[in-house]
Amino acid sequence: MSKVELQPPRGTRDFYPEDLRRRAWLFDQFREVARRFAFEEVDAPVVEHAELFTRKAGEEIVEQLYHFTLHDRHLALRPEMTPSIARMVMARAGALRLPLRWFAITQNWRYERMTRGRRREHYQWNMDVWGEPGVAAEAELIAAICTLLGRLGLGPGDVKIRLSSRALLEEVLRADVLRDRPEAFAPLCVVIDKLGKIGEEAVVDLLTDPAGAVRLAPGAARGVVAALGVRSLDEAAQRVPAGSAAVDDLRRLFELLAAYGLEDRVVFDASIVRGLAYYTGTVFEAFDAGGTLRAVCGGGRYDRLLETLGGPSIPAVGFGFGDVVIQELLADKGLLPDVARAIDDVVYPFGDAERPAALRLATRLRAEGRSVDLVLGSVKPRRALADADRAGAQRVFLIGPDEAARGVARVRELAGGAERDEPLDP
């Protein structure tokens, strides 16, 4: 039999202890921020019915679905968490008290070509508010993101959140080029999301593609692209009818964010639309100020997703925050901590004769809640001490024939080197 391939499949990662410590540190930051905002954690299977994810708007996330058929069931690894959360909300829609604040830290899958910041498997911190139609929900979510960024050491000069509103764009287009074709709006957003990546000409080509879902006239397509270049919310407001709900919402959202003290974190950017079809209102993305990496996180309002899936109408807004780009950014800035191992005690019997006493001591310490490494083999004290030092232990309990005879353990404080005896059976 040939030896197994040592590398995991392309785009996936192994997490050795030092890697997992760092990941756990990041997840701890996610959890702590979620806790401070009183969001409850949920989870769902990584394998779902593929149809939960399949939509028809030409989204990349659907085209890159990691899926397979098994026993006539078409299954898929989740590419994102939102549909699963929506399914969970829908399943208990009648029993849930709204608004609901849920978060999840999930592994997501996407079958795609690898580039910097993108892998086939990644983790994402997801926070969602269900049942709150007002922008207070958006503000709270964005505040959570900023709280996290701050905890990681990333200031306003490092990461900015750009936000806009699909509702605003929709108002502009409904009054004009999409007057009779509202169904073209979602696919249009998917195309516009590519603006910064493929350029205006390519976007116009896609918008006018006779085989596409949008099919605008060339002049109209250019008008759409031009509308995205507006520099400020005030300028955008001039393009929509007075009393625009979308403009009012955005203005209100910026007011709330200012009240959170986040005015230096957020900027209006009409070109932000996001690549997912289900967004309906506010959309936002966080970017590193250097502009060298892809989006750190992104989210928005999706008030009609539940209806789309056949459920009741419940407004919702949320974001996904991936683990890959943020770690690259932190590494670039030297902000990734080297998380050391930290056990409390090492219990070291010199030989087999002392082992029963040693394991009883270890058991007692563990019952007290301490993290105890019981030395398993027969090693020299030099080795036991060195290992204890590496493991970041505070104390080492040495039990040799002499100590066993006296009914004590020799306790050594590794930091200072002080030693004393401790009774084995107090």
Next chain:
RNA sequence: GUGGGCGUAGCUCAGCUGGUUAGAGCGCCAGGUUGUGGCCCUGGAGGUCGCGGGUUCGAUCCCCGUCGCUCACCCCA
């Protein structure tokens, strides 16, 4: 899919326009202390030089193929 870079010890890499026993640092193991860590010193193990073919007296080095990794582009969460 296109183009570039790279595959040499467990890891990061060096190897001078092809030459004799392929090296370093870190890590690992052992010893320097018959029962005491970090630092230091000494020694040791560990390599089909990704794989296959070719050129050559001779290939880690040159050529072809192949597999893998990686970066950029294409494409896009």
